[in-house]
Amino acid sequence: MIGLIGIAVIFVMVFGGYLLAGGKMGIILKSLPFEMIMIGGAATGAFLLSNDFAAVKHTLKDVGKVFKGARWRPADYRDLLCLLFELIRIARNNPVGLEEHIENPHESAVFTRYPRILHDHEAVDLICDTLRAASMNYDDPHQVEEVLDKRMETAHHHALHSSHALQTVADALPALGIVAAVLGVIKTMGSIDQPPEILGKMIGGALVGTFLGVFLAYGLVGPFATRVKAVIEEDGHFYALIREVLVANLHNHPANICIEVGRQNTPHHVRPSFGDLEDALRALKQEAA
Known part of the structure; x- marks a missing residue:
């Protein structure tokens, strides 16, 4: 919603100010279709030229984030902490029993309790791969943290490609506008014998x-x-x-401490309160009992 409001404000302020200053929309509206064909078409062509199909598809999909905002809500962070708590508790009480959850999460009774998280393959893979590595005695917290950092950095770099692609188009648009303007001047020079009022338009x-x-x-x-x-x-x-909680788990902190480490490292505006999280974890313990 705020994205639409922002776009509306831009158009109202720019064109409203132009009209209030005595400007006339006639010339703009008459030239707009042709200028848009040249500028928009050239920008689109350059975008397609500089990106492969997967990147184009990814960028078009990510444009929706301007209006939808962040995917994860405060309730999702609480659910993630609850999911990690359950998995850590299973890993410590029944390491063999953990395999059925991390090897086939889409049929796991734990993962299916949190469908929004389950539908994000990056989050699920990150959790399962890290817990699987720990079960294989790859349990040096510093090495695991380094691996997780590199993996997340790679994923983050890939995710930012759409932003870089859009910014590249934005950087090119003023120059493409000059190209269109120069073509307009060339057209004008070809009609130099016309009266001043026509040349002005x-x-x-x-x-x-x-x-x-x-x-x-x-x-x-x-x-x-x-x-x-x-x-x-x-x-x-x-x-x-996910990284904070699972690394804390490798340090053999109690499960509640691992979850609290994750909670305190969550940004304030999406951080579940201590009381809400405690109630959710208490409900999980009662259900398990």
Whole structure:
């Protein structure tokens, strides 16, 4: 919703101010379709040229994050802590019994209790691979933390590709606007024998290209890239929480302490309160009993 409000504010302030200053939309509206074909078409072509199909698909999908916001909500962080608590408790009480959960999580009674987490393959793979490594005596906390950091850094770098792709388009748009404007000037020079009022409209139409390139770059595409990056970094806290809890587990801290370490390393605005988390863990213990 806030994304739509932002777009509305941009258009109202820019074009509203232009109209209040006595500007006329006629020249802009007349030139807009042709300028958009040149600038938008060239930007689209450059985007397709510089990215493969998977990256294009990924970027188009991530544009929705501008309006949807971060994927993970405070309730998801609480559920993640509960899921990790259950898995850690099983790993310590019945290491053999843990295998059925980490080898086939989609049929696990533990994982299926948290469908939103189960549907995220990155989170599930991160949990299962780390617990599997620990069960194979690969239990040096520092080595595991280093492996997790490298894995998360790689995943984060891949996720940010859509933001970089959008920013590259934003950086190119002002120059493409100049290209369109120069073509408009060339067209005007070919009609130099026309009266001044006609030449004035033609020059105004050419300048629409410069305006459109700059407007799209700094008013829309650039902010889109920034917002996508912010949402991806926000969602990255979810995977960082998994790392914190599982590394604490390798240090052989009590399960409750591992979960509290994760809770305290969660950003404040999505961090479950101590009381809410305690109630959720107490319910899990009662259910298990």
